[in-house]
């Protein structure tokens with residue numbers, strides 16, 4: 001076996017799985033599974049199938065997900081840099097599917113970094129509604145913010161907060177919440193051998209406490225009739241069914257929505273919670289507190305599900321869907337999160353948002369500097385874009401964001417990105433940001449340049465090279481001259497900005513994102 005499994009883990013799994021253990025163990029002899037998920041904010045699944053450089057095999061529990069051969073190096077293709085797909089372990093695609101996100105929802109992804117499931121949620125929102133994506137780790141929110149940008153998400157706010165502080169700011173606000181909980185990561189051993197080396201029995205106890213706090217805070221964030229999906233990539237019942245049973249015990253106004261077992265889910269294991277509660281020598285070694293859960297609460301966990309590595313083509317996951325039994329609330333019409341339509345308005349010029357943007361001086365008030373700086377953005381938009389994107393422009397320093405929330409709503413929260421970063425006003429000039437380009441479709445830009453994939457131009461651009469490009473290749477809208485910012489595309493999908501002047505394309509692809 002390639003992976004060295006921790007001895008205590010082996011003993012636990014033997015005790016839990018009994019006759020099934022050998023089959024489970026033999027799954028470690030097979031190579032790990034690799035997957036990609038098509039980013040439908042940029043390309044439809046059918047369009048992607050038509051241009052896919054990889055052989056694609058459908059993942060049963062995610063209609064935008066496909067198994068790929070890892071040796072095809074999906075991270076080394078210009079389509080990856082165009083944000084056409086996210087590389088994701090196949091079973092990790094299941095939780096966001098179970099959240100059942102619809103355009104217009106208010107979604108909170110509480111433990112989101114690096115953003116695999118948030119990019120999936122954003123694609124499901126299709127630019128309508130709100131995604132607040134959060135992680136407690138400052139370092140990991142950098143990758144989260146980058147992924148929101150690469151995948152062209154226009155309606156997300158990235159926070160670096162504790163769940164408790166978000167709950168204080170947004171009580172009962174979100175109708176869908178994902179908790180992809182920090183866990184002991186037993187399902188990651190085949191994907192990442194370091195996880196196996198780092199696993200210790202006491203990590204289960206540590207994670208259990210964190211999970212319990214996060215779950216109970218999520219209840220205070222959910223609107224009546226809303227849905228919480230709780231998931232882990234571990235097998236330990238302490239972190240899975242026992243958490244859910246305890247939550248149901250304390251929150252009788254919630255119930256489980258059963259998972260669709262036809263997609264590969266095996267039923268959860270309430271019997272293992274009973275084993276924990278009745279005392280089991282092997283399980284007690286973790287030091288995790290023995291849950292005091294009634295038999296009724298344990299029975300109510302029926303409908304949770306597990307993806308097992310010896311039963312499906314995936315590394316393994318636990319998923320529980322919790323529904324609040326209350327009457328679902330109508331999302332407030334006047335709330336910016338609900339009225340924001342991040343797609344382009346028809347007719348150009350000013351934003352068509354209902355309501356007025358909020359400046360630093362309060363709703364509707366704007367200082368002269370701010371008005372001037374936002375004016376630069378509006379001027380850039382009318383010079384460069386077919387129509388100005390809707391959304392409330394917010395200024396933070398010289399940076400302009402189109403936000404699905406107001407400044408007041410974000411007040412006091414550690415905000416990594418208050419919205420879609422469109423650019424910066426510096427020395428009186430507006431410089432468009434890379435995330436603006438990454439979320440644009442070519443028809444939204446008045447100047448565009450298609451770079452050739454087979455001739456290697458796209459890769460040269462991604463490496464940061466300056467390219468010689470004749471004026472005749474810049475596709476300009478009627479009346480527009482080639483000089484200026486140009487949206488660079490590959491096969492019609494945006495890669496970033498270039499600035500064209502006299503036959504030379506200055507490369508505006510961010511240095512930190514370059515192809516190496």
Ligand SMILES: C[S@@+](CC[C@H](N)C(=O)[O-])C[C@H]1O[C@@H](n2cnc3c(N)ncnc32)[C@H](O)[C@@H]1O
Nearest residue numbers: 111112113114115116117135136137180181182
């Ligand atoms: C399993 S990972 C999330 C993976 C992510 N959902 C994805 O799909 O890319 C769990 C995350 O929870 C974060 N975390 C741990 N404790 C947290 C807490 N109390 N509140 C919010 N996030 C937390 C960790 O920093 C980690 O990034």
